Amino acid sequence: MRDDITILRFEVIDLRFPTSDTLDGSDAMHPDPDYSAAYVRIVTDHPTLEGRGFTFTIGRGTDLCVAAIKLLEPLVAGRTLRALRRDMREFWRTLTSDSQLRWVGPEKGVVHLATAAVVNGIWDILAKEAGLPLWKYLCSLSPEEIVAAIDFRYITDALTEAEALEMLHAQSAEKLARMRAIEGRGYPAYTTSCGWLGYSDDKIRALCRESIADGFNHFKVKVGADLDDDVRRLRIVREEIGPSRKLMIDANQRWDVEQAISWTRALASFDLWWIEEPTSPDDVLGHAAIARAVAPIGVATGEQCQNRVIFKQLLQAKAIEFCQIDACRLGGVNEVLAVLLLARKFGVRVCPHAGGVGLCELVNHLVHFEYCCVTGSEEGRVCEFVDHLHEHFEAPCIVRGGRYQSPTMPGYSSDIKDASLRAFSYPNGSAWQARKANREGVHV
Amino acid sequence: MRDDITILRFEVIDLRFPTSDTLDGSDAMHPDPDYSAAYVRIVTDHPTLEGRGFTFTIGRGTDLCVAAIKLLEPLVAGRTLRALRRDMREFWRTLTSDSQLRWVGPEKGVVHLATAAVVNGIWDILAKEAGLPLWKYLCSLSPEEIVAAIDFRYITDALTEAEALEMLHAQSAEKLARMRAIEGRGYPAYTTSCGWLGYSDDKIRALCRESIADGFNHFKVKVGADLDDDVRRLRIVREEIGPSRKLMIDANQRWDVEQAISWTRALASFDLWWIEEPTSPDDVLGHAAIARAVAPIGVATGEQCQNRVIFKQLLQAKAIEFCQIDACRLGGVNEVLAVLLLARKFGVRVCPHAGGVGLCELVNHLVHFEYCCVTGSEEGRVCEFVDHLHEHFEAPCIVRGGRYQSPTMPGYSSDIKDASLRAFSYPNGSAWQARKANREGVHV
Numbered sequence: 097m098r099d100d101i102t103i104l105r106f107e108v109i110d111l112r113f114p115t116s117d118t119l120d121g122s123d124a125m126h127p128d129p130d131y132s133a134a135y136v137r138i139v140t141d142h143p144t145l146e147g148r149g150f151t152f153t154i155g156r157g158t159d160l161c162v163a164a165i166k167l168l169e170p171l172v173a174g175r176t177l178r179a180l181r182r183d184m185r186e187f188w189r190t191l192t193s194d195s196q197l198r199w200v201g202p203e204k205g206v207v208h209l210a211t212a213a214v215v216n217g218i219w220d221i222l223a224k225e226a227g228l229p230l231w232k233y234l235c236s237l238s239p240e241e242i243v244a245a246i247d248f249r250y251i252t253d254a255l256t257e258a259e260a261l262e263m264l265h266a267q268s269a270e271k272l273a274r275m276r277a278i279e280g281r282g283y284p285a286y287t288t289s290c291g292w293l294g295y296s297d298d299k300i301r302a303l304c305r306e307s308i309a310d311g312f313n314h315f316k317v318k319v320g321a322d323l324d325d326d327v328r329r330l331r332i333v334r335e336e337i338g339p340s341r342k343l344m345i346d347a348n349q350r351w352d353v354e355q356a357i358s359w360t361r362a363l364a365s366f367d368l369w370w371i372e373e374p375t376s377p378d379d380v381l382g383h384a385a386i387a388r389a390v391a392p393i394g395v396a397t398g399e400q401c402q403n404r405v406i407f408k409q410l411l412q413a414k415a416i417e418f419c420q421i422d423a424c425r426l427g428g429v430n431e432v433l434a435v436l437l438l439a440r441k442f443g444v445r446v447c448p449h450a451g452g453v454g455l456c457e458l459v460n461h462l463v464h465f466e467y468c469c470v471t472g473s474e475e476g477r478v479c480e481f482v483d484h485l486h487e488h489f490e491a492p493c494i495v496r497g498g499r500y501q502s503p504t505m506p507g508y509s510s511d512i513k514d515a516s517l518r519a520f521s522y523p524n525g526s527a528w529q530a531r532k533a534n535r536e537g538v539h540v
Numbered sequence: 541m542r543d544d545i546t547i548l549r550f551e552v553i554d555l556r557f558p559t560s561d562t563l564d565g566s567d568a569m570h571p572d573p574d575y576s577a578a579y580v581r582i583v584t585d586h587p588t589l590e591g592r593g594f595t596f597t598i599g600r601g602t603d604l605c606v607a608a609i610k611l612l613e614p615l616v617a618g619r620t621l622r623a624l625r626r627d628m629r630e631f632w633r634t635l636t637s638d639s640q641l642r643w644v645g646p647e648k649g650v651v652h653l654a655t656a657a658v659v660n661g662i663w664d665i666l667a668k669e670a671g672l673p674l675w676k677y678l679c680s681l682s683p684e685e686i687v688a689a690i691d692f693r694y695i696t697d698a699l700t701e702a703e704a705l706e707m708l709h710a711q712s713a714e715k716l717a718r719m720r721a722i723e724g725r726g727y728p729a730y731t732t733s734c735g736w737l738g739y740s741d742d743k744i745r746a747l748c749r750e751s752i753a754d755g756f757n758h759f760k761v762k763v764g765a766d767l768d769d770d771v772r773r774l775r776i777v778r779e780e781i782g783p784s785r786k787l788m789i790d791a792n793q794r795w796d797v798e799q800a801i802s803w804t805r806a807l808a809s810f811d812l813w814w815i816e817e818p819t820s821p822d823d824v825l826g827h828a829a830i831a832r833a834v835a836p837i838g839v840a841t842g843e844q845c846q847n848r849v850i851f852k853q854l855l856q857a858k859a860i861e862f863c864q865i866d867a868c869r870l871g872g873v874n875e876v877l878a879v880l881l882l883a884r885k886f887g888v889r890v891c892p893h894a895g896g897v898g899l900c901e902l903v904n905h906l907v908h909f910e911y912c913c914v915t916g917s918e919e920g921r922v923c924e925f926v927d928h929l930h931e932h933f934e935a936p937c938i939v940r941g942g943r944y945q946s947p948t949m950p951g952y953s954s955d956i957k958d959a960s961l962r963a964f965s966y967p968n969g970s971a972w973q974a975r976k977a978n979r980e981g982v983h984v
Contacts, residue, residue, distance in 0.1 A: 126639050155640035156611055160604055160650055167600055195570050196599035202793075202844065204822070205649020206604055250820040253797035253829065349646075353697035376694040378648070378849040380824060381856050385697065400646065405822040412825050 100176045101145060101225065106169045106214075107137040110162045111512070112155060112522040113453060113485060114531055123293065123348040124320045129154035131453040131485060132522070134161035134210065135512065138172070138217045145224060148510040149217025151209040151424040152452040158522070164210030167197060172214060177225055180218060184245035188215060188430040192247070204402035208427050215428025216458065220508035229503040230429075231464035235275055239264035242469070246434045254408045260437045267469055274468040282499035283463045284313070284474055285481040288346070288451065290333060291317030293325075297332055304336035311498030314342040314478045316372070320350035323362060330366040339367070342478075346372035349400070353382040357389040370396040370418050377401050383415035396420050399449035403427065404434045411442040420480075422449045423458035429508075432462055440470050451482035456493045457509035460500045488516035544620045545589060545669065550613040550658075551581040554606045555956070556599060556966040557897060557929060558975055567737065567792040568764045573598035575897040575929060576966070578605035578654065579956065582616070582661045589668060592954040593661025595653040595868040596896040602966070608654030611641060616658060621669055624662060628689035632659060632874040636691070648846035652871050659872025660902065664952035673947040674873075675908035679719055683708035686913070690878045698852045704881045711913055718912040726943035727907045728757070728918055729925035732790070732895065734777060735761030737769075741776055748780035755942030758786040758922045760816070764794035767806060774810040783811070786922075788840070790816035797826040801833040808837060814862050816840040824850065827859035840864050843893035847871065848878045855886040864924075866893045867902035873952075876906055884914050895926035900937045901953035904944045932960035 116128040132155055138147030151161055171190050180187055191211045192203050201207040223233035234242070243260050287310075290303040307315065315337055319326040326345075334343055345368055351359060356374035371393055375382045377400035387395040394417030401407055403426060410416045419439040426432050439446050446466060448459035463479045471477075479500055486492035490513055491505035503509050519527040560572040576599055582591030595605055615634050624631055635655045636647050645651040667677035678686070687704050731754075734747040751759065759781055763770040770789075778787055789812055795803060800818035815837055819826045821844035831839040838861030845851055847870060854860045863883045870876050883890050890910060892903035907923045915921075923944055930936035933956055935949035947953050963971040 125637075126643065128639055129643075130640065153640075154643045156638065157608075157641045157644035157651065160607055160611070160644060163604055163607055164601075164650075167604070193569075194600065195572055196574065196597075197601045199570065199573075199598045199844075200601035200604055200650050200653060202821075204846065205651060206608075206644050207601065207649060209644060248796075250796055250823060250826070253826060352692075352694055376849045377646070378847065379694060379853065381853045382694070382697060382849075400643075402648065403822065405820045405826075409823065409825045 100178045101140050101142045102176050103173055104139045104141055105173055106165060107139060108162050108165045109135040109137070109517055110158050110522045111135045111150075111517065111520050112158060112528070113520055114527070115484070116155070123318050123346070124350045125348045126154060132158040133453055133512075134158050134165055134213055135517070136165050136213050136217050138214075138221060140221070145221060147217035147221030147224075148507070148512070149213045149215065149220055149428070150454060150510060151213040152455055153209070154452070157206070160206045161209050161213065164206050165213050168210055168214050172218075177222060181222060184430060185247055187218070188245070188427065189247050189249070191215065192427060203405070203427065208402060209424060211427040212424040213428075215430055216423065216508055216510060219429045220510050224507040227506050229461065229505060230508040231461040231468070231503060232275070234429075234461075234465040235271060235468050239268065242433060245430045246437070247430065248434070250405050251408050251434060251438065254412055255434075255438050255441050259441065263437060263440060264469060267472060270472050271468050274472055278464055278467050279502045282496070282501045283460070283467060284478045285495050285498055285500050286314030286316060286342075286344070286478040287312045288316045288318075288480065288482055290315055291329065291346075293318050293321055295329070297328070300329055300332045301336055304333055308337065308341075311496070313498060314344065314369070316344040316346055316480075318348065319345045319363065320347035320359065323359065326363060330363060334366050342369040343367060344370045344372060344396070347374050349373045349376055351375050353379070353385055356386045360386070360390045360393060364390070364393060368393045370394040372396040372420070373399070378406070380406065380409040380413050380415055383410060384413040387415050387417070394418055396447065398422060400425060404431050404438065407435045408438055411438055411444055416444060419444050419446045420449045421446055421459075421462070423455055423462060436462070436466050436470050445477050447477055448479050450480040451484065453485045454489065454510065454512075456481055456486065457489055457491070460493045460503055461508060463500070464502060488512050488520075544622045545584045545586045546620050547617055548583045548585055549617055550609060551583060552606050552609045553579040553581070553961055554602050554966045555579045555594075555961065555964050556602060556972070557964055558971070559928070560599070567762050567790070568794045569792045570598060576602040577897055577956075578602050578609055578657055579961070580609050580657050580661050582658075582665060584665070589665060591661035591665030591668075592951070592956070593657045593659065593664055593872070594898060594954060595657040596899055597653070598896070601650070604650045605653050605657065608650050609657050612654055612658050616662075621666060625666060628874060629691055631662070632689070632871065633691050633693070635659065636871060647849070647871065652846060653868060655871040656868040657872075659874055660867065660952055660954060663873045664954050668951040671950050673905065673949060674952040675905040675912070675947060676719070678873075678905075678909040679715060679912050683712060686877060689874045690881070691874065692878070694849050695852050695878060695882065698856055699878075699882050699885050703885065707881060707884060708913060711916060714916050715912050718916055722908055722911055723946045726940070726945045727904070727911060728922045729939050729942055729944050730758030730760060730786075730788070730922040731756045732760045732762075732924065732926055734759055735773065735790075737762050737765055739773070741772070744773055744776045745780055748777055752781065752785075755940070757942060758788065758813070760788040760790055760924075762792065763789045763807065764791035764803070767803065770807060774807060778810050786813040787811060788814045788816060791818050793817045793820055793844070795819050797823070797829055800830045804830070804834045804837060808834070812837045814838040814840040816864070817843070821845050822850070824853040824857050824859055827854060828857040831859050831861070838862055840891065842866060844869060848875050848882065851879045852882055855882055855888055860888060863888050863890045864893045865890055865903075865906070867899055867906060880906070880910050880914050889921050891921055892923050894924040895928065897929045898933065898954065898956070900925055900930065901933055901935070904937045904947055905952060907944070908946060932956050932964075
């Protein structure tokens with residue numbers, strides 16, 4: 097048995113899938129996404145053990161994240177896994193506090209997305225070394241070890257280290273029983289697949305029926321481009337799903353505050369559970385004003401909320417009823433842990449953002465951990481599921497009967513198949529070269 | 541005379557000055573800055589007219605901004621100056637709303653800093669074409685034209701287009717008289733040069749006396765590393781400047797909220813005018829809590845506040861008494877205009893951040909415009925001045941008698957000398973090559 101393992105270097109890949117060709121996943125603000133990942137292989141001196149991490153992007157700009165990950169490499173290379181395990185907080189802070197790089201953040205945008213990729217890759221390798229899927233690895237840590245991974249800087253006015261520790265200790269006794277329970281039944285998922293803009297009546301009805309047959313009880317519809325069209329699609333969906341299933345809407349930041357209020361009110365008769373991303377992800381006070389005005393419809397946001405400081409304020413201001421963490425927008429697992437505990441303290445439900453490429457794989461671990469160690473409840477909680485691009489993963493998430501099944505393979509489910517890495521690396525992968533040749537052929 | 545001018549392409553330069561060698565400008569969070577600029581030359585089909593824009597950075601990460609500027613090039617190349625003048629709002633929104641790039645922002649961090657460089661370069665060329673320094677070019681625009689450059693998305697709950705127009709119209713009658721007045725006397729500056737961490741007593745006293753002799757009446761001291769040392773330096777500065785001159789402190793985001801309150805109170809006996817950057821630039825509610833607790837000391841922040849949405853909230857929450865816009869952190873002139881008008885509406889004084897490389901050159905235009913067209917007052921307003929790296933500019937700012945003198949050369953004062961561009965381009969410029977050779981020599 098080896099004494100310790102040392103990180104040698106990064107191999108970083110600009111990975112893009114040409115999803116804009118089919119317009120899967122387009123919304124009011126992002127009409128032509130190429131689902132992408134800035135993907136990092138963390139190479140060690142061990143013959144087989146390698147960390148894999150990524151941040152999700154949608155095309156242009158992936159190269160910026162790739163370059164930022166490379167800038168973080170010198171802060172990671174040479175570290176041993178033992179030293180990392182011993183001080184995950186210091187490690188995280190080293191990445192987010194680089195004295196020069198922080199100027200172009202700090203803790204937001206490109207550099208923070210890059211931090212997420214690296215941090216996720218480190219947790220992947222630690223879990224793999226332990227032979228556990230990430231959620232079980234997190235469950236294997238003591239409350240003290242969890243708290244020691246969190247940077248409490250800028251959040252102590254809302255959550256102290258002592259409070260976090262107390263919350264985790266209070267849940268410890270139930271942990272093992274919950275792990276057994278969730279492995280049996282999984283965690284509730286919801287689907288966005290029926291509700292994209294631009295679908296015909298027939299397509300919406302067919303997708304709703306399919307999703308109901310698949311066991312889903314929560315349905316999300318994209319809104320905000322045209323009120324009449326929103327009414328049309330919501331009427332169809334509500335007819336199909338009946339009065340008892342939950343219906344949510346998602347505006348993808350389309351509105352200003354006043355418009356968000358009036359538009360949401362205009363749709364309220366469809367018995368909406370939440371309005372997601374009604375306005376700018378930076379607008380804490382705006383979300384709070386909307387929340388007051390549209391209650392009892394809850395406000396949900398998070399997929400573009402840049403860090404724990406924004407989530408802290410959303411919670412302090414009672415601006416959200418649903419906390420939509422993103423596994424890559426936040427600075428990886430360490431910062432997700434901070435937000436899970438903040439949400440728990442404020443009594444707000446976490447319903448992670450997923451979709452894109454790989455986000456479903458990641459958040460499945462996070463909700464499993466949260467259930468076992470933080471909340472012990474799935475009451476009113478659902479985790480987003482979009483059925484895209486899972487085929488590229490070595491351990492794709494499995495959703496059955498409307499529920500995420502528990503991950504079993506060691507690591508953070510972030511291993512993308514070698515063939516996919518080769519085909520979709522941008523711009524020289526075989527899929528992109530073939531597409532280019534094809535287009536040039538068409539234009540001749 | 542030419543009919544119109546078309547933008548052809550960008551030439552982007554990674555420009556870094558090795559200021560970490562001397563530790564000029566180091567603070568509690570940024571101990572070793574290499575003052576830098578992602579610098580763009582906007583090349584046109586005109587034989588001599590070229591736009592120059594930049595964003596300020598401090599070393600690592602400049603390359604990310606350079607790459608982001610290049611990603612914006614296709615959104616700008618091919619546009620004519622006439623078309624730009626006709627719809628500056630649409631132009632700005634095109635840059636900030638790119639459907640794929642916005643994912644790695646939106647409107648924050650690397651991509652927003654890059655937007656600033658490009659947008660500043662466009663205003664530079666428009667002012668040059670008009671034969672006016674930028675501030676006079678802005679003054680030459682009608683209230684309607686100013687408002688037409690502003691993207692009101694996400695701020696209409698605080699400031700509508702109609703309100704902005706009314707505010708500008710109300711100032712119009714005084715504009716010409718103010719332009720004449722400010723050209724005679726300039727605009728008040730303050731100095732940070734006496735107050736860096738780590739200076740000896742004698743050095744502090746000498747610098748204070750120098751600054752008083754130079755006509756300064758406002759003095760800023762860096763704090764937050766060590767309370768005893770802060771007391772020592774503040775006592776010296778207050779002794780030197782006497783009871784009537786203003787004394788400010790700057791914590792560079794060092795504290796959590798509670799600590800900011802207790803530390804500031806511990807220094808309050810030195811009669812402080814403002815506490816700058818007490819905590820995370822993202823923490824609107826935190827700044828508001830600090831403001832309530834430390835009054836009558838005012839809270840100041842802004843140099844790392846990412847966009848108009850954050851400033852809007854700082855104003856709505858009464859979190860700041862001094863609004864420290866940054867000419868490059870905000871998305872260039874268009875977004876600065878939005879924040880100037882927001883601040884005016886909320887009755888908050890704008891005291892721009894400057895220093896680094898080139899920021900003094902830029903903000904001088906902004907305070908000149910603000911005085912002439914927005915406020916008509918310099919009461920309680922000061923613009924930061926740091927005496928660094930001005931020698932590299934074709935039209936360096938001039939501060940005399942503690943006041944910024946009015947820029948006279950056409951454009952936005954963003955032209956850096958060709959020799960400096962060559963010497964300090966990173967990593968192959970002659971200054972960097974010489975430094976490398978020198979270091980290698982030392983190590984042999």
